[in-house]
Structure formats: structure tokens, C-alpha cells
Amino acid sequence: GKECPDYEDCYIRKARLKAVDADVVVINHHLFFADMAVKDLGFAELMPTADSYIFDEAHQLPEIASDYFGETISTKALQALINDLRVIYRSDIPDMLQLGKTLNKLETSVADLRLVFGGDGARGDWREALANKPICDAMHRVIANLDFLYKVLKLCLDRSEKIEHPFEKVMTFKNQFERAFDTSQTGFSYWFETTRRFLSIHITPLDVSSKFAQIVKTTEASFVFTSATLSVDNSLEHFSRSLGLKPTSQFIVDSPFNYKQQALLCLPRYLPESRDDLMPHALVKLAKQVIEAAKGRTFLLFTSYRAMHLVYEGLNTALQYPIFMQGQASKRIILEQFIRHGNAVLLGTASFWEGVDVRGNTLSCVVIDKLPFASPDDPLLQARMRDAEMRGLEPFDAIQLPQAVIALKQGVGRLIRDANDKGVLIICDNRLVTRKYGQTFLSSLPDMSRTRDLNKAIRFLENIDKNEK
Template identity: 30%
Template sequence: MNLNSIFHETMPKIWEDYEPRESQITLSSKIQELLQGSGVLLAEAGTGVGKSLSYLLPAALYSLESGSTVVVSTETKALQDQLLFKDIPLLEKILNQKIKAERALGASNYICKRKWKIAEDTGNFGTEMISQIDNFQEWLSETQTGIKTEYNGYASSEFWSKVTREADNCLGKSCKNFSHSYYFLEKEKWKKANILIVNHYLLASHIAGDFRILPNFDKIIIDEAHNFPEIVGRSFRSEITYDYISKQLSFLYSKENKQSLIQKMGSPENLVDALDEAKESLIKLYSRISSELGLNLYGSVRIKKPLLLDKGDFEISLARIVNLFIDKSTKYSKESENNLEKEIALGLETGISRFRGLIDFFAELRNRKNENLVYWSEPPNFKEKDKFLKLCSEPINVDEIIAEIFIPKMESVIFTSATISSPKGDFNYFEDQIGFKQVERLELDSPFNFQKQSLLFIPKNIEDPSNEERYLEDIFVWIKFLIELTEGNTFVLFTSNKSLKKIHEKLDKESNYPIISQLSQGAIQAKQLYLETDHAVLLGVSSFWQGIDIKGDRLKSVIITKLPFQVPSEPVLETKIEKMKEKNINAFAKVQLPRAGLLLKQGYGRLIRSISDTGIVSILDPRIYTKSYGKTLLQTLPKGVLPETDPRVLLDKYNNLPKI
């Protein structure tokens, strides 16, 4: 099928009011070229280009002709829903053909029938679930997918951990539930899909898991690509807590738990002694961690030097268990007809794998031989009743992972987003993030008339953010003014929870409009409340800077309280900055400024989502005027939109915005 004729002849017949856009046709044609051949494309398509149809159309045509699957990866569930429930049904009408589209989810999203049976037989649900279990069983008898998010009742996180699938705690084909497993039935559908929709986290886990999670594919479109490199880094992250290790040890042996692995094996004395020794060593280890790292209640703190810890005693105790497990594993088989033997064989295999991971983690924390790994601590999660610090590690060479592991596995890779280019208008920042320069580049402007549809307000008389108290006092005055100007219908975007909380407290006392906080309600509930509440004001942090699509008069004002620079003490960034300084590279210009520019562009993009949207974007950070980089950041915003500084002029211009 000819794309040109589809856009010019077929689509106007099917889609009322559709007008062919040259930018959409250009993007779609380029993606078709890449899919039919090979290569890497970076495509920035401004809001309103019609990006999703631009790639779905050539992806579907390629799949239908070749019989192979094209993967589409997104960051947000909202875009996945749009693709599945709006765009692909439209695509089927355009092509007059059924398109097999599936959404792939991570393993932990699915009920594991084997684990559920064990929980059901033992009654090990947890006291918090006793009153809810009948509702859950009723849902389980009706569900076709076993996807936990489709369950509308209450279920605790502890309960989900007992009944959902774990990749390293699965019998696979040796399980009697394999032929009717929710997860494996879904995987069969994935193999047959024309278009397989995944999220970046699952794709990154697929890469981290040696490409064993998803079906084989070599054509991929990565939408909302601006955050993909960071998400890949997180997927290679390790996070270890005292509670996690303690639960692993108790899963293997606990006098109170008759279903623990060691009890199933008849409680061999040498294994019981080894587990008891490991539990004692764990307490000593975390006592040493607390002593060496001190108290941390406020945020991430990088661990710059090797730690003495317990000189490896805990690792030795785990190694003893691993060796005993290896010895015992010869007596058990996952292929056995005996269910108990299968469970023991799987438990031994899982224990060996998890304990080896812990041994490697703490050995590296003591020795620090891998210069590519960054380690840091985070405060205890007091909501989860944690007593000790969380320990984390993450590689800093994400660019190498993408360029040397991921891209060579693919034949065609299309990275696309409304925000890939840097403040200077090139793709250098994103190319550095993916570590790959042999790319084709395409930049397409938004068809919206931002000069007519939007106003940019940047007042000058605001204290520098370094004087936090005065700065918050100043921006509160402007926030209150702007909320009243648009009668609510406002997003206020913050870069820190602390600032949001302080402004929220003042607005609660002094504003007559409904104030909704992401911190109080959670992101999903906050957005829903905002949509349901007239003249509402939503206070949000990172997740509301991007991926939120609210059209019409519900959103008339976006207030950016502070330029979105990443905190330089964030452990991975701090390490990158140090390494760049060693090479005489300006890290601020190379990393921090381009990243802030992308986020600023994303924040501005929340306002104008259709040809009829109008409103104000305000930036309440005086550094736009007082710092040399201010002009550079302004260049990331839509061309021709000039900042207004006078509130009286702003009021007049706002009242004269087009009423469409």
C-alpha cells in the first residue's frame, strides 16, 4: 500500500475533519524506509504532528507483509492505552484489515497459579487479607488474563508477592500449570502479534535479562524516547535492604513456617545451622553498615570508598549455604512427578541464584574493583517499617549498554519523541546518552500556532532560589495571582517534594480553589481528581512534567516553579560529573543543561495539546534572566513566543486569547 494515497485519499474518508499533514507523511515515510531496510533514526516530532499513527501505519504494513513482529515501546501507560484502544482500531479501518496488537507486561503483573495454590492450601494470605480473600477468589475464577491490575478489590503488597509470578522462582515447562499459565499463554500471543506494545521498563529488563523475556524481534520503535537511557540504567540497578535479605533467609528456614524450604527437606541439621549463622551474620553486617555510613534520613548519599563492613563474614556464611544447596540439589529434580520434589528443586535453584547475587553485591561494596558501578545509600523506608539504610548500585555506562548490547541486536531502531533535540537544536545530547552517532536525524515542528495559542510569563522580581525562604515567598505570590487569573484550571510543577509541601500549606489557607497534591493522592488518583473537579489546581512533581495529556479548558495554565536541573549530588550524575572533569569536559554544558532543556520543553508541552487549546505557561525562576544559560534554555521553547514580564499586560493578553 502506498503511504501517500493512504494519507491523502483513505484517511479523509474514514476520519472526519482529517487533513493531511506534510510533517506526518514525512515522518511515516521515513519510518517505513527504516523498517524495510536497516539503521537507526532519531525523530523529533512536535506535539500535534500525529506521531503515533505516523509509526503505527508503516509498522503494521511491514508486519503484515513480512509476517514478523514490530515492537513499540513507550514510557507511559496513557500512551499504551491510546495505541491499543484508539489508534489501532482506527488503523484497522484505514487498512480494512485486522491488526494483531498485544500489550506485554512484566512477569510480576501476572498471577502464578502454582504460588496461588500453595497460598490457598496453607492459608498463608496474611491477616490483612482475611476479609478480602473471597472477593479475590471470585475474580480469579472469572479472569482470562490473571493480570493483577485488573483486580478492583484490595490486596496488600505482601499478598501480591505471595501469588504473583517471579522470573527466578518458576518451574516453566515442568509446572503442571504451564499449559494454562496466565503468563505463558500471554507470551504465546506476543509471538503472534503484528505490533507488540511494551513499556521502557520491560524492554530494559529484556536487555538486562540477556534478551530472554520478549519474543525474538529486530524492528523496534521507541516512543517517548527522551527518558529511555535513564530507564535502562535503572533496570541494571541493584537495591538491597535488610528486610529483603531477612525474608529470603526466612523463606528458606523458619521454625514457625512449616512451608519453608528447609522444613520441606526434613530440616537437615547442617542447613539449619548454616541458615541460623547467616541470620546472625546479617545482624552484625547491618550494624557495621550503620556504623560506617552513619545516619541518613534525607536522600541519596554516594558511597565513594570501599567499606570494611564485616570483612566478608556474611558473604562466607552465604557461600556456605550455596555450597550446601549445590550438594543437596543433586538429589532433587524439577522434572520429577512428585510435586514436593519439584518445589524443593526449584527452591534450591532460586536460593543459589539469589545468594550468589548478594555475595557479589557485598563483595564489590567492600572491594570496589568495578569502576563502572556507582554505590549509594538511601534512607530507611519508615512506611515499610525498615530499620536500616537501603543500599543501591547502578552502572554509569548506560550509553555502552545501548550502543554495544542493544542496538547491534536490532536491524531497525526508531527513537522518537516530542523532545529529543538539545537547547542548541541538535541531537548531540541524546546521541551521547545512547552512545551511538551513526544515525539518521529528522526534526519536525509542531503544527500548532504557539504564538497565537499560548502566552509565556516570566516575572523578574523574584528572589534567587538559593535563598529558599524568600524565593518560596515570592513565587507563592505569583502562583496565587496566576491561579486567580485562570480561575484554577492550573498545573503547578515543582522540582522537589519539600517546595510542593510548603506551597500546598499556604494555598490551602489562602486559595478558594480546590488544591490537589500528587504527594497526598498519588499520581493516578491526583490526575483523576483534577479531571473530575471544576477549577482545580494540581500540584505535581516529576511525573507531571511529561506524559500528561489534558485538552481543552480543564488546563489553562502551567506554572513551572523552578528550572528542572537534576540535583548534582545525585550519585550517578555526581560520578559522571567527576569523570568528565577528569577529562576536562564541561559537564554542565554537556549533560545538566541539555537535560534541563528537555524537561523544560516537556513542561511547556503540557499546555497546548490540540489546535483549540489556549493558555499561559509561567516560569518562576529568575535565573532565566540572571544566568548566562537562561537564553539557551529559552531557545528550547516554541519559536516566536516571547516572554511577558508585566502582569497587567499578561492579563490583557490572556483576555484576548482566541476563543475557539
């Protein structure tokens, strides 16, 4: 705050002052919810109050709102606090040996808590995890060490003014870890996630509609929500219900693109079932044909890292075109390389399904391995489906299907980005034609010409450049 020696020159402060004077402020969804969360506490604000809020890519809002209305307890954040306190100890009060020992003890107990969950990264139900005695014991040791650290820091308050803020944070962490034992609240999903080094415990609301509706009511502003993927089966009901909206006006605008002329949707025959072990081999064989016909210029979008890596191994030495895979470099660098080459192949998972804009003849074909249903093992999805069932809804129709339709529309949207673009979309999942819900997916997609004959798709690709001339 104002006590900071760089307060007058602080770029964040200057940006906020400009925002107060501006007519239009452009921010991301996260800053909007962070601002609402701070205002809700009643002591500050990050952004000035607005008369109107316009959300682009609004399909992301329910998920982001869940994060902000929930709570996360992270050992990564706790480790950062330990590191900060260790710097203060060494620079300001090195004679306070008890503080150094206490920090070491807490750091060990935090590391032990992570190790109790095993070596691999995972997600799971926190309620089930608490039934495991070693996990409970490890949690109690962290709480006990936080409590002891709090008492030691209390003795240090008059030794360094830098102690006051971390002193309060230690008590906050202790309260959070104790609260993690109370899983009795209904309407919330309690789940955990581990990475190679850290553990995070999440308490996530299953329904944000009432809270978001309250924000809309309290701000007394007008709200506009827009996205290319808000509708499911030509209806906006799923989106409105997820945020508790009662719109005074809503409409679906036709695409400016002539999909019938510009694009072809191919659902190839004779492919294995989506979960069949032979599927990656079949995808490699299909990809070789379409990449050759498209002269590179292909996105292969996957729903899992495993499938992506298997197909990459099959294609890597078999193509004459440059091939890039998500994870080899940052998303931005990979996209720049893909565009620069002009005849490259790119393999990606979730982050490449949306927010990627490749126009012109640099991208002529998008291949999607299967329908993007969320993993049934996802604890948050499981909790939402249980909650839907308790409310008398069909969990698949209310939760899984709409989410998958919106995700597929995002992936499909990578193909045609301009009025002059042409291309082929290939979806390698038989369920589009063998399952009843396949029609919901198809009716939600742009009105492209369709075929089940891969040879027609190959001919379309081979003739794209001729048609342009």
C-alpha cells in the same frame, strides 16, 4: 517453567506465544532492556526478535539503559529471600532448628547494616561509605552470615526440593556483597541509597553509548527514536552521543500547535533568587493571583518536595478552588480528581512533569518554580561530571545543562496538549534572563509570545474563556 502446575494456563506464557505470532508488539523500555540482558546471557529470551524497534519518549533511554547495564545489590531483595526460606523451613523442615537460627542471625545483621547509615533516607558515594569502619564491619557480618547460611542449606538439599533455587540465590548474594568491596573499576559510579528500611548499592556505568551501539549493531534491525524532548538548542547531538548512535536520518518536526496564538510565556520580574528563603512566600503570592485569574485550572510544578509543601501550606486555606498535592493519593487518582472538578489546582514534583495529558480548558496555567537542574549532591551526577572532566569536556555544558533543558521541556509540555488549548506558562527563575545559559533554555522551548509583566499574563488568563466564546 514447565514444572509449574499452572504452566498451560499461565497468562505470561500465553502473552509470549501471542507476541511470537504478532506483527506488532507494544512493550515498555524496561522490557526491551530486560530482554536484551537475558539474551546477552545466552540462555533465553523474553520477546521475539523484531525487524524494527520504535521508541517513543526516547529521551528516557540513556537513564534506563544505565540501570540495566549496571548492577544493584539490595537488602530488600535479600530480606525477601529470608522470608521465602523461613516459609520453607516452617512448612517442610521444621525440625531443622539450625536453619531457623541462621535465618534470624542473617536478618539481624541485614537490619544492622541499614541502621549504620542513620535514620533518614539518603544517597551517597559508596567509595566514601566504605571508608567508614562500622559500615565495613556490618557488611562483613552479612557476608559471614550468608556464608554460614549457604553451608546450612547444603545440608537441607535432600530434605526439600524447594531449597535448590534459594540455595543458589544465597551464593549469588554473597558474591554480590563481596563484589561491593571492589570499587576499582573505572567508568562506573558506585553509589548507595537508603530508604526508611532498606539499603541498595548501585554500580552504574557512566557511559552506555558503546553498549547500546553494540545492541543496535547486533540486532541488525532498524531503530527509530522519537520524543517531544530529544533536542537541546535545536540539535539532536546530545541524544545521539548519549546512546552512541550514528543516524542515517534525523530531523526535528515543527509542532502542530500555534504557540504564538495559543500560549504566553511569562518570566516575572522582581522575584527573589531561586535559592532565597523568601522564594516560597513569593510563589504563594504569585500563585494566588494567577489561580484567581485562571479560575483554578492550574498546575504548580516544583523541583523539590520541600518547596511544594511550603507553597501548599500557604495556599491550602487561601483558595476557593479545590487543591490537590502529590502524595495525597496515587498519581492516577489525583489526576482524575483534578479533571473531574474542572477548576482545581494541582501541586506536583518530578512525576507530574511528564506523562500527564490534560486537554481542554481544565488546565489553563502551568507555573514552574525553578529550572530543573539535578541536585549537585546526587552521587551519580557527580561521577558523570568527574568523568566528563577527565574526557576534556566542560561538565556543566556536557551533563547538567542538557539534562535540565530536557526536563524543563517536559514540564512545559503539560500546558498545550491540543490544537484548541490556550494557556499561560510562568517560569519563576531569574536565571533564564540573568545567566548566559538561559538562552539555551529559551531557544529550546516552543515559540510562544513572551512577557516579563505578570499583569499581562493575568489578563491573558482572564480572557481565555471570552476568546473561546
